[in-house]
Amino acid sequence: MSATVPESEGGTIAGTPVRPGRTMLAVGVVLSLLGLVAIVFPFVTGVSISIALGALLVVGALFHVAHAFGAGGWRGFALQALLAGIYAIAGIGLLANPVLGLATLTLLLVGYFLADGVVEVLLGVRMRGESGAMWFVASGVISIVLAGLLWAGWPSTAAWAVGLLFGISLLSSGLSMVFVGMRADRTERRTGATA
Template sequence: MATESTTNESMQAQLQQGGIVGGVLLALLGLLALFTPFITGLALSILLGAALVVGALIHVAAAFSAGSARGVLWQVVLGIVYGVVGISILANPILGLTTLTILVIAFFAVEGIVQLVWAVTGAGSPLWLGTSGVISLLLAGMLLVGFPATALWAVGVLFGVDLLVTGITMALHGRSERETTVSETTAEAAG
């Protein structure tokens, strides 16, 4: 029994350490993305194009097992659409980056409107929902006013901020878990 408990504690400590290290690495990648937003945005655009090409191949492969002529047709049509869009993005990643920026603007605008409507209807916390909605609309407006120049940095900056916040959160969570485990182990040893 003691060996099993020691093994579980050892594995838990390794997972916590991995969470801390992983969080720090994500935060560092977030900082790198923040300092190189254009390169980050292009990389994301290329990744999206490649993913769409892979999706095209998967749809075409799925056409062989679709079971009906109609299923084959739709799989092939989807494969063609995925392939054309993916190859277009790979051929011109800046166009893909511009498209991603337009999608981000649309996302912020829709999110802001939904949150404001939600706040006005009284669901949830109106103050926080309303504040979040206004911030989302302001972000959409700022990106739209500066468009197309915002396409050069917006996606990379937003991705960098997300990685940075996620990394810091992971590292702090891992540290908190480790401190909790240490205090529980100390309490068990004393008791």
């Protein structure tokens, strides 16, 4: 006798209803907690981000090396080898001195916060009239303001600002997801009770 795995059908998994609101709530709580940790330890967070980015760039360099040998012709090989060299130099530089890498990372975070803020504001405007739309707009505005503050203090504040601002952004995004998830979960429970 072989065991079978129950399949998901019609919004249930193994007979248990799937509740997207509860999932969003859980993800929001995790993001909020990670944001609080980053705020409490901003320097460690900044250095960790710098190290993680350096490691990702080195891995990217290895992928470009592997792809270079599969590229057709010497031009394809040369281009992939050049990209591998750029990735490797940037990644090794960040890994060798992550504190100095924070200044460059600060500029990248300015772009991240700005893009994140614009997307969240647009999402909130698109959701206009729906519950939770204002939370996305508020979170987006906070991210845009953080991008401006980070740019204004660059590079002297990069050692602490990267981790702190990243933590605040995570916290605000997490809290917006918590509020939207709580409302969606209430709606799902009401709808389930009347069905």
